[in-house]
Amino acid sequence: MENSHTSPTAQAIHPTALVSPKARLGNNVKIGAFSIIYDNVIIGDDTTIDSHCEIGYPTPLTQGEPLRIGASSLIRSHSIFYEGSSFGEKLTTGHRVTVREKTKAGKNFQIGTLCDIQGDCVIGDYVRFHSNVHIGQHSSIGNFVWIFPYVVLTNDPHPPSHVQMGVTVEDYVAIATMSILLPGVTVKKGALVGAHSSVSRDVDEDTVVAGSPANFICATSKLKLKDGSGSPAYPWRKHFHRGYPEAVVTAWLEEFPR
Amino acid sequence: MENSHTSPTAQAIHPTALVSPKARLGNNVKIGAFSIIYDNVIIGDDTTIDSHCEIGYPTPLTQGEPLRIGASSLIRSHSIFYEGSSFGEKLTTGHRVTVREKTKAGKNFQIGTLCDIQGDCVIGDYVRFHSNVHIGQHSSIGNFVWIFPYVVLTNDPHPPSHVQMGVTVEDYVAIATMSILLPGVTVKKGALVGAHSSVSRDVDEDTVVAGSPANFICATSKLKLKDGSGSPAYPWRKHFHRGYPEAVVTAWLEEFPR
Amino acid sequence: MENSHTSPTAQAIHPTALVSPKARLGNNVKIGAFSIIYDNVIIGDDTTIDSHCEIGYPTPLTQGEPLRIGASSLIRSHSIFYEGSSFGEKLTTGHRVTVREKTKAGKNFQIGTLCDIQGDCVIGDYVRFHSNVHIGQHSSIGNFVWIFPYVVLTNDPHPPSHVQMGVTVEDYVAIATMSILLPGVTVKKGALVGAHSSVSRDVDEDTVVAGSPANFICATSKLKLKDGSGSPAYPWRKHFHRGYPEAVVTAWLEEFPR
Numbered sequence: 052m053e054n055s056h057t058s059p060t061a062q063a064i065h066p067t068a069l070v071s072p073k074a075r076l077g078n079n080v081k082i083g084a085f086s087i088i089y090d091n092v093i094i095g096d097d098t099t100i101d102s103h104c105e106i107g108y109p110t111p112l113t114q115g116e117p118l119r120i121g122a123s124s125l126i127r128s129h130s131i132f133y134e135g136s137s138f139g140e141k142l143t144t145g146h147r148v149t150v151r152e153k154t155k156a157g158k159n160f161q162i163g164t165l166c167d168i169q170g171d172c173v174i175g176d177y178v179r180f181h182s183n184v185h186i187g188q189h190s191s192i193g194n195f196v197w198i199f200p201y202v203v204l205t206n207d208p209h210p211p212s213h214v215q216m217g218v219t220v221e222d223y224v225a226i227a228t229m230s231i232l233l234p235g236v237t238v239k240k241g242a243l244v245g246a247h248s249s250v251s252r253d254v255d256e257d258t259v260v261a262g263s264p265a266n267f268i269c270a271t272s273k274l275k276l277k278d279g280s281g282s283p284a285y286p287w288r289k290h291f292h293r294g295y296p297e298a299v300v301t302a303w304l305e306e307f308p309r
Numbered sequence: 310m311e312n313s314h315t316s317p318t319a320q321a322i323h324p325t326a327l328v329s330p331k332a333r334l335g336n337n338v339k340i341g342a343f344s345i346i347y348d349n350v351i352i353g354d355d356t357t358i359d360s361h362c363e364i365g366y367p368t369p370l371t372q373g374e375p376l377r378i379g380a381s382s383l384i385r386s387h388s389i390f391y392e393g394s395s396f397g398e399k400l401t402t403g404h405r406v407t408v409r410e411k412t413k414a415g416k417n418f419q420i421g422t423l424c425d426i427q428g429d430c431v432i433g434d435y436v437r438f439h440s441n442v443h444i445g446q447h448s449s450i451g452n453f454v455w456i457f458p459y460v461v462l463t464n465d466p467h468p469p470s471h472v473q474m475g476v477t478v479e480d481y482v483a484i485a486t487m488s489i490l491l492p493g494v495t496v497k498k499g500a501l502v503g504a505h506s507s508v509s510r511d512v513d514e515d516t517v518v519a520g521s522p523a524n525f526i527c528a529t530s531k532l533k534l535k536d537g538s539g540s541p542a543y544p545w546r547k548h549f550h551r552g553y554p555e556a557v558v559t560a561w562l563e564e565f566p567r
Numbered sequence: 568m569e570n571s572h573t574s575p576t577a578q579a580i581h582p583t584a585l586v587s588p589k590a591r592l593g594n595n596v597k598i599g600a601f602s603i604i605y606d607n608v609i610i611g612d613d614t615t616i617d618s619h620c621e622i623g624y625p626t627p628l629t630q631g632e633p634l635r636i637g638a639s640s641l642i643r644s645h646s647i648f649y650e651g652s653s654f655g656e657k658l659t660t661g662h663r664v665t666v667r668e669k670t671k672a673g674k675n676f677q678i679g680t681l682c683d684i685q686g687d688c689v690i691g692d693y694v695r696f697h698s699n700v701h702i703g704q705h706s707s708i709g710n711f712v713w714i715f716p717y718v719v720l721t722n723d724p725h726p727p728s729h730v731q732m733g734v735t736v737e738d739y740v741a742i743a744t745m746s747i748l749l750p751g752v753t754v755k756k757g758a759l760v761g762a763h764s765s766v767s768r769d770v771d772e773d774t775v776v777a778g779s780p781a782n783f784i785c786a787t788s789k790l791k792l793k794d795g796s797g798s799p800a801y802p803w804r805k806h807f808h809r810g811y812p813e814a815v816v817t818a819w820l821e822e823f824p825r
Contacts, residue, residue, distance in 0.1 A: 084585055145665075164683055200701050228721050
């Protein structure tokens with residue numbers, strides 16, 4: 052082996068990383084090989100940025116707002132975050148994530164590989180995007196929302212135009228794979244959008260819609276878990292707790308006593 | 310901060326960039342950190358290549374044709390362009406764009422983040438692709454075309470086979486999010502393909518189609534802008550002018566006098 | 568030109584590559600610029616890793632299993648492979664491929680640009696994924712399978728849950744563009760899933776299904792090649808031989824004598 056190095060994660064800031072002296076890095080921040088940290092960035096304590104990332108990509112659209120990454124976050128390799136967005140603590144991303152300016156997200160946000168968040172969005176706490184989700188500008192997403200692969204949230208009702216009607220997704224909603232939310236729709240609390248659907252009208256609380264265009268199928272309470280238990284699959288927070296903090300899970304267990 | 314650098318954009322060619330001495334770079338070309346410029350490349354004046362790009366990726370399929378990038382272009386980070394394609398002036402890309410060999414595009418082409426252009430395509434002037442558009446080989450795209458996220462242009466009528474029937478998209482067409490154009494179809498001038506559609510037959514001029522398979526919905530002139538004006542949403546060039554040069558907009562205003 | 572370098576492919580291991588001394592590299596392995604080879608990696612002879620890759624990305628989920636890349640493979644730039652997966656000889660990838668842990672694939676696997684393989688999958692020999700295919704965890708894929716762009720294989724019947732019902736795709740199946748296979752379905756030998764379909768039930772051998780939900784259309788033998796020959800388009804191995812080794816093609820010709 053002609054060219055030997057220790058792992059880039061063995062060092063706080065890899066020698067090949069390009070870190071602006073203007074960037075404000077907390078304690079115990081790690082920066083991987085071949086990553087660039089631009090000027091207008093605030094990174095919380097104990098956060099790790101993998102290799103090949105760009106953090107705080109400059110844009111004239113932010114009026115000087117910095118990129119803020121909360122403490123105890125993990126940004127996996129090849130990800131790009133623009134300046135002017137902010138994220139609470141414990142942000143975790145997959146690889147090749149792109150997030151543009153002026154998006155504000157809460158804590159414990161998980162963003163899957165290849166997701167593309169277009170900017171000017173508001174995102175709550177404990178939101179989870181699986182791989183390859185596209186969030187159009189002006190989307191508004193509540194808390195504990197799940198969005199699955201190849202889902203697109205749109206905003207322009209007659210493209211191309213200057214009219215922007217962002218989508219609203221309320222708390223505990225799950226949007227299954229390869230569905231599209233058309234401009235201006237609201238998916239209400241606890242609803243489920245079935246896979247491969249095109250949602251053109253508002254979706255009622257705790258209901259299932261599916262199809263293209265999506266129609267009402269049933270109440271979410273009608274769906275049973277396919278694990279042999281016969282238990283209801285929704286609200287999912289009754290049975291799915293992986294990765295949520297104990298206080299959150301305790302509150303859910305009190306909401307749904309056995 | 311142990312490791313401080315000025316922004317890579319502060320220097321014409323970043324010290325970490327790998328630029329072949331055979332590449333032909335115009336005046337005032339900027340190359341970002343960790344980018345590779347291969348041998349068979351011609352880049353016009355005043356063009357910026359961001360970080361982590363590969364420009365002129367070699368392929369045996371080009372018979373020595375170089376990659377030509379027009380003047381005043383901006384290629385954003387993590388993009389890969391093969392040798393053997395050519396682009397007019399003012400090409401602008403998002404991040405992580407992939408463009409293969411033997412594609413010829415006109416001026417002012419905008420390619421969104423994560424787009425994948427497969428090669429052997431012809432693309433006109435002022436074409437705009439939003440994020441994550443996939444253009445199959447042998448596609449032919451006119452001028453002033455808009456293609457929205459997760460649209461796929463296909464080419465093989467019975468995959469896998471050696472039969473390649475490229476798609477044709479004429480001037481001023483808009484193809485909305487997550488639609489697919491099946492092999493050999495032609496979408497005629499000014500038509501609109503609705504979101505989440507699968508287009509299996511030719512689409513007439515200035516008509517709207519939608520569905521899977523896509524059917525005729527109405528003339529585009531029937532769609533009204535949802536901005537309270539009640540004005541027609543199409544032809545979009547009557548009201549949407551952002552980013553087009555003054556001469557183009559003036560011609561459109563003369564075509565549609567108020 | 569201030570900063571000139573020869574092509575990174577001109578050198579076995581580019582000086583900018585970061586290669587762990589623990590990685591086990593075969594003879595004549597090439598590593599491109601700005602790539603990282605982590606500790607727990609075994610790469611076969613005559614394999615080329617392009618630039619900007621990460622090979623053997625560490626994860627606690629693998630119980631120490633290495634990443635094994637077979638001999639004579641080509642991993643194109645910006646790709647990320649986790650430790651704990653294994654690939655037979657002659658793996659070929661496009662760009663920006665992501666493959667997670669605990670996937671086991673056979674020989675001559677082709678993975679297109681932007682594909683995302685989620686881990687815990689079993690994949691046979693001579694499988695070909697076009698661009699932007701998403702393979703969910705616990706998928707099982709046979710030999711000589713073709714999967715086209717924007718296809719997603721899912722696994723969770725009522726997301727989010729702990730129930731994982733992987734998809735099974737048998738030998739010689741072709742799944743056309745932008746289709747989704749719902750959790751637990753089996754697509755049987757030689758079947759064709761039409762473009763833009765949502766497959767919710769098992770698909771019989773040598774049949775065509777299409778639509779959302781996908782329904783039976785016809786036997787694959789009813790589809791004729793659109794090349795003027797009038798020959799049947801399926802089984803595709805009767806007429807499509809590009810890139811398969813001579814022994815494979817000979818066996819197919821004997822299976823279908825003219």
